[in-house]
Amino acid sequence: MSTFTPGFAAAGGALIGFAAILLMFTTGRIAGVSGFVSRLLPPYEDRQTIVRLAFIAGLLLAPVLYRLASGEPVALVITSRVPLLLAAGFLVGLGSVLGGGCTSGHGVCGTARLSKRSLVATSVFMAVAIATVFVARHVLGGQ
């Protein structure tokens, strides 16, 4: 359970939007996290490793800066056990690469440019994720 935080939610969404616009404006790229991360793995197609690491370094620095600026730690609650973490992580990695994007690339950037592929992918993964939580919590009655 978590509390409704519309102000923080909108402000965070705005920052994500600005990040996507900045990246497209300066480098001509989609702000897709799975794309940046997965292309650090073989087979290698280009020499953009440092650019990709720069995006990941920005992500990693964010919670540190957030804590310094707000004085509050970032809330993080993970109740899943190791076997579930392993299975879910593998599925997220597999699905994002085979589908050419994740919540950022398809869900934000692709949806924003009204890409048909992204609109379909986003609808499917949203619906399936909602169904998965429904089955886990209300049918199987797990955590």
Next chain:
Amino acid sequence: MQIIATFVSGLLFGLGLCLSGLVNPAKVQSFLDIAGAWDPSLAITMATAVLITWAGYRIVFARRVPLFAGSFQIPPSSGVDARLIAAAAIFGVGWGLVGFCPGPAITALSLASWPAVVFVLAMLAGMGTARQLVAHHRSEMLRSARHLNS
């Protein structure tokens, strides 16, 4: 300049994840749990992010080229196939099970969270497997195309 701009973009993106709570799997699962104690906060996050990006892209695409690169690198928008739908469904199951997608999982690594480390290692294994599958599929296609040409 590309490296600095990409770093700043990653930083803004990560701050957005922290501020909205998208980095927190418990909040993500509350957002996905529409039949339970539903927390719609992250619907506002997604909607705001999409609207702002949509407006910003319209201005950016009025330029012929990006500021620090030779061209825009836009992935294909059309070509919805079974692979896309199956892949999105696989992704959705994983996302729903734990509440992590790639951006938040990577960001959570610097919160010294060992479950995030476990998740990211498995995610990298999944990504690596998928990249090998795609590369193999591509080389098979090339081979059969060459075969047809010769």
